[in-house]
Amino acid sequence: MxxxxxxxxxxxxxxxxxxxxxxxxxxxxxxxxxxxxxxxxxxxxxxxxxxxxxxxxxxxxxxxxxxxxxxxxxxxxxxxxxxxxxxxxxxxxxxxxxxxxxxxxxxxxxxxxxxxxxxxxxxxxxxxxxxxxxxxxxxxxxxxxxxxxxxxxxxxxxxxxxxxxxxxxxxxxxxxxxxxxxxxxxxxxxxxxxxxxxxxLHGFLAALRNPRLAKVLQLLHDNPEKPWTLATICNEAGMSRASLQRKFKAELDLSPMAYLGSWRLAKAYQLVKNSSLTLDNIADRIGYADARTLRAAFKRHYGFSPSALRKGDSEV
Incomplete structure (x- = not known):
């Protein structure tokens, strides 16, 4: 209450x-x-x-x-x-x-x-x-x-x-x-x-309250297009790999890289659905090497292709 x-x-x-x-x-x-x-x-x-x-x-x-x-x-x-x-x-x-x-x-x-x-x-x-x-x-x-x-x-x-x-x-x-x-x-x-x-609070909301995890989340949300690796995230956040992975898993039940991948695809979904950007442009904005790589990841994650979503043919 x-x-x-x-x-x-x-x-x-x-x-x-x-x-x-x-x-x-x-x-x-x-x-x-x-x-x-x-x-x-x-x-x-x-x-x-x-x-x-x-x-x-x-x-x-x-x-x-x-x-x-x-x-x-x-x-x-x-x-x-x-x-x-x-x-x-x-x-x-x-x-x-x-x-x-x-x-x-x-x-x-x-x-x-x-x-x-x-x-x-x-x-x-x-x-x-x-x-x-x-x-x-x-x-x-x-x-x-x-x-x-x-x-x-x-x-x-x-x-x-x-x-x-x-x-x-x-x-x-x-x-x-x-x-x-x-x-x-x-x-x-x-x-x-x-x-x-x-x-x-628990889960994602508790992570937002944790200054070190919030810093990591801010990095990923501000710059999803960067070629992040676990090592570069740790360097930016000032945390060891073991500490970051343990704390991230405890609060979000995900690894930092899994969260980043899911977040990039969430951004991709909205950009495909609600913009006229090409898939290459979207890939560049969210950190994928090219449209082909994004297309494969998108289809694997959502079960339908970006073109199906844009045409309204996806079953969502």
Whole structure:
């Protein structure tokens, strides 16, 4: 559980430069899928999805339940499920649940459910999708659920929440470019806050907290095009081979060179998909000798060729 203060998040060392690079490469895309006033009793079940989801108590309190726990969510709290696990939200644990799709469709049709009696809650639910073909250790480093409590009105996070809420009410729609972009901003704010204030990080996020590993990650993210070897990484980072490999493996369950290879291919995926650069240009930007070498590595990693991705023929 994380308590929000009114202070602004500050970048510390290279942590958030690396994080922003990862976020940009994974190309998170936000949207609001449910926004409604509700009259108790009410309950909504949500199936598992491979995308982070969050719920915001704009007015009133509610309960969220997963296979592992139940948490009370107070007014102005935000709860996020980064791994998209199956869960439910309700005014009380005993309330009957309806599928999220049914509740969402009713809102879209202008005939929302749970409207009989006095309005007790207003909730807003969002999700953030990303290119699932790309894997990165940050996705494994996030917990199944985290809870932000007592967010203050003047906190930048709540400012973004109010902007989304106001835009939905102004347009009478949950879908617009502005709402989607603000939802992405909110996700990034929550992620930054979680990292800045949580003392028990693991995996990739713990590596960002380790000054020596963060230096290595910064080198690889800033200069993926360099002809890195384990020896040159160690020289730049001022670490022995044994120490670097041991620490890297302990936190990321990867060797430094395996991480670099995976990161280069993640960058390649986005450049192939979202730019008009030639494969030779892309290879030069991310540290491959030539297009042929990149093409072979890309096909081996993703199971389809760069040309198939660019033509939209890949099954992703």
């Amino acid at each position: 994380l308590k929000e203060g009114s202070h602004r998040l500050k970048k510390q060392d290279s942590t958030f430069d690396i994080l922003d690079d990862v976020i940009a490469t994974l190309r998170f895309r936000g949207s609001i899928f449910f926004h409604s006033d509700l009259a108790a009793p009410w309950g909504i079940s949500l199936p598992p999805l491979p995308t982070p989801r969050f719920h915001i108590a704009l007015h009133g309190d509610f309960v969220i339940g997963t296979s592992e726990a139940q948490l009370p969510i107070m007014q102005m709290d935000i709860v996020m499920l980064p791994k998209g696990d199956m869960h439910w939200i309700a005014d009380e644990t005993s309330s009957e649940l309806v599928p999220c799709q049914l509740a969402g469709d009713a809102c879209e049709l202008g005939n929302p459910l749970f409207q009989e009696g006095e309005i007790t809650n207003r909730i807003m639910c969002g999700m953030v999708e990303y290119d699932e073909a790309i894997s990165h250790p940050i996705l494994d480093a996030l917990p199944s659920i985290f809870h932000f409590t007592h967010i203050e009105v003047d906190n930048p996070i709540w400012t973004t929440v109010r902007q989304i809420d106001s835009e939905i009410q102004r347009t009478n729609s949950q879908r617009s470019v502005i709402i989607d972009r603000l939802t992405e901003v909110l996700f990034f704010q929550l992620l930054h806050r979680y990292i800045a204030e949580n003392e028990h």
